[in-house]
Amino acid sequence: MGIDIAEMTVADYDEVFALWQEAEGLGLHPNECDSRKGVAMYLARNPGTCFVARDGERLIGAVLCGNDGRRGYLNHLAVAEAYRRRRIGTVLIHRCTDALKQMGIRRCNLFVFAANDAAVEFWRKLGWRCYDEFGVKAMSLNIE
Numbered sequence: 001m002g003i004d005i006a007e008m009t010v011a012d013y014d015e016v017f018a019l020w021q022e023a024e025g026l027g028l029h030p031n032e033c034d035s036r037k038g039v040a041m042y043l044a045r046n047p048g049t050c051f052v053a054r055d056g057e058r059l060i061g062a063v064l065c066g067n068d069g070r071r072g073y074l075n076h077l078a079v080a081e082a083y084r085r086r087r088i089g090t091v092l093i094h095r096c097t098d099a100l101k102q103m104g105i106r107r108c109n110l111f112v113f114a115a116n117d118a119a120v121e122f123w124r125k126l127g128w129r130c131y132d133e134f135g136v137k138a139m140s141l142n143i144e
Contacts, residue, residue, distance in 0.1 A: 002055075003053055003054070003055055003060070003083075003086075003088060003091075004053070004054050004055075005051055005052070005053050005091060005092065005095055006051065006052055006054065007047075007048060007050065007051060007052075008043060008050040008051055008052045008062060008064070009043065010036070010039070010040045010043060012052050012059065012062070013036050013039055013040070015052075015059040016039075016052065016059065016062040017030070017034070017036075017039075019059060019060075019061075019062055019078050019080060020034070020062070020076055020078050022078075022080070022081070023078035023079075024116075025112075025113055025116035025118070025119050026076055026078060027113065028076075034076075039064070042064060042066060045066060046064075046065065046066035046067065048099050049065040049066055049067070049072075049096055049099045049100065050062075050063065050064045050065055050066070050096075051063055051065075051092050051095045051096065053079070053083075053088050053091070053092060055083070058080075059080075060079060060080040060082075060083045060088065061077075061078065061079040061080065061083065061088045061089065061092055062076065062077075062078055062092075063075070063076065063077040063078075063089075063092045063093065063096055064076050065096035065099065065100065065108075067100060067103065067105050070105070070107075071105065071107045071108065071109055072096070072097070072100040072105045072107065072108035072109070073108065073109050073110065074093065074096055074108060074109075074110040075110070075111075077089055077092060077093065077110075079092075089122070090126065093126065096108075110123070110128070112130075114132065
């Protein structure tokens with residue numbers, strides 16, 4: 001059975017969130033932007049840029065990708081442990097960056113925890129530049 005890549009839908013949410021929870025190094029906010037509602041809003045705002053990978057019926061990879069009109073952003077790339085080192089993550093990334101290019105987006109950013117050595121090395125091997133001098137700031141807005 002081959003690996004199929006498809007656009008992510010809200011119907012994928014439960015499987016995607018379970019995969020994210022199993023993946024080490026992801027900063028999840030299940031009561032905020034990573035809730036079903038938050039992901040549904042993200043998918044609606046970013047059609048054609050978020051993808052899942054399946055081996056038959058089993059979800060084995062997922063990535064969120066969107067843009068602000070100038071820059072693209074990748075979030076929550078995860079591949080099931082048993083499927084890593086098969087270029088599935090790379091294929092998901094290329095699907096995202098290809099979609100961004102078709103929209104005229106010329107730059108893409110992502111955030112990686114500095115202590116996540118495996119992720120930092122993964123992205124570097126793919127040619128992504130690490131800007132260690134940036135200090136990211138974030139705040140929850142607590143909207144009901």
